[in-house]
Amino acid sequence: xxxxxxGKQRPIQTLMTKRGAPVLLLxxxxxxxxGKFTTLAFLVLVPLLRMQQGPYLRELRxxxxxxxxxxxxITARSLIAGADAAxxxxxxxxxxxxxxxxxxxxxxxxxxxxxxxxxxxxxxLMLVFGLALFxxxxxxxxxPELLLGNPLNLTxxxxxxxxxxxxxRFAPSQLWVWLGLLSFVLGGYVIGGLSQSRxxxxxxGVLVLIRIGFDATSPASLRDKIWTCGAIFAAMGLVxxxxxxxxxxxxxxAAAAQMLTSSSPSSSSLASELVGGDGDWSTGLRxxxxxxxxxxxxxxxxxxxxxxxRFDAVFPDTSSFPIRLSHLHNDFLTHGVGGGxxxxxxxVLLLVAPAWAGFRGxxxxxxxxxxxxxxxxxxxxxxxxxxxxVNNVFFVAISAFTTSLSLVSILVVxxxxxxx
Numbered sequence: 001x002x003x004x005x006x007g008k009q010r011p012i013q014t015l016m017t018k019r020g021a022p023v024l025l026l027x028x029x030x031x032x033x034x035g036k037f038t039t040l041a042f043l044v045l046v047p048l049l050r051m052q053q054g055p056y057l058r059e060l061r062x063x064x065x066x067x068x069x070x071x072x073x074i075t076a077r078s079l080i081a082g083a084d085a086a087x088x089x090x091x092x093x094x095x096x097x098x099x100x101x102x103x104x105x106x107x108x109x110x111x112x113x114x115x116x117x118x119x120x121x122x123x124x125l126m127l128v129f130g131l132a133l134f135x136x137x138x139x140x141x142x143x144p145e146l147l148l149g150n151p152l153n154l155t156x157x158x159x160x161x162x163x164x165x166x167x168x169r170f171a172p173s174q175l176w177v178w179l180g181l182l183s184f185v186l187g188g189y190v191i192g193g194l195s196q197s198r199x200x201x202x203x204x205g206v207l208v209l210i211r212i213g214f215d216a217t218s219p220a221s222l223r224d225k226i227w228t229c230g231a232i233f234a235a236m237g238l239v240x241x242x243x244x245x246x247x248x249x250x251x252x253x254a255a256a257a258q259m260l261t262s263s264s265p266s267s268s269s270l271a272s273e274l275v276g277g278d279g280d281w282s283t284g285l286r287x288x289x290x291x292x293x294x295x296x297x298x299x300x301x302x303x304x305x306x307x308x309x310r311f312d313a314v315f316p317d318t319s320s321f322p323i324r325l326s327h328l329h330n331d332f333l334t335h336g337v338g339g340g341x342x343x344x345x346x347x348v349l350l351l352v353a354p355a356w357a358g359f360r361g362x363x364x365x366x367x368x369x370x371x372x373x374x375x376x377x378x379x380x381x382x383x384x385x386x387x388x389x390v391n392n393v394f395f396v397a398i399s400a401f402t403t404s405l406s407l408v409s410i411l412v413v414x415x416x417x418x419x420x
Contacts, residue, residue, distance in 0.1 A: 054107030081306020088307035094401035115172035188239035199390030310338035
């Protein structure tokens, strides 16, 4: 990517002459604010504003084919597994609906004003910060799991926007460059300080390192590289400082670190914590699920136990494990237990689709633009691969919708950059 000094560059500004792509991106930006309410808007607006002519986008065609393979396999494996097949089959519907409607509605040539997308992303992160802070201070929402609509799990949707607002190439002016960095700090604090999603906050740090690595190898001048990498590094440093200064946040991170360095918790100890203990039971919960989930996966690694049995196959005894969940807080293990290696491979193919698209179709583009497509694709795939490591991305209907719409939206952005 190019550096912070955008005065020497001309941002990519193209007319929004096609309606489908801008409406799709607008719904993507509204998801962290509206959550499941964007599903109705997507089902209504995208077909109404579809592009009537033009060839289909190859980025979306590739994603649709993988989605079909995923849905067919999960459906078949659920039916073979027997009872309760309807639930996992229903969870796959948002994926195929989003992929299919986007492929049908958005055609070439895609026209997006990247400057307006940059502005919208900045404003969305600032608004999310304001709403989360209001909920914490004025509505007395002290359980971080309740912020941003959890258990609808909307915090992961902030990772890619936090990366986009640091890309000065798309900023319409120098003022928006600095506003982008400010919104990164605010969005990062929502992830690490207000919602206290510790795994996602660690993932944000990894994304920053990837971002700096891409900028260090960009075709920009040395001065621009130093400015960009230094600014992003400083912004992340501010986020860490603010999170550390919050006693509640730092206490949870310290408790998680202590749990990770101590002996592995057992199901019985977890039960006592849930009844009334003061320990960091959420970290212990994840450690137990990872340990038991891996052992269960090794029992039937090829095709798993059936998607509807993804949790009960790991914890069949409700007395030893006191709660029932829809996933194992690691979607690779969840898919492995439910559908075996085949399901895991299909999951990976879905999540790496943006990275694959970012490296294809760059012939004839300028070095800077090709580099930008590769960077956005890799950052998006890395973000959702990281989310899959600590949570779920597809085996719950709302997560399947938000993940699918996020991936499809970035694929449209990559198509717009390719065509521009």
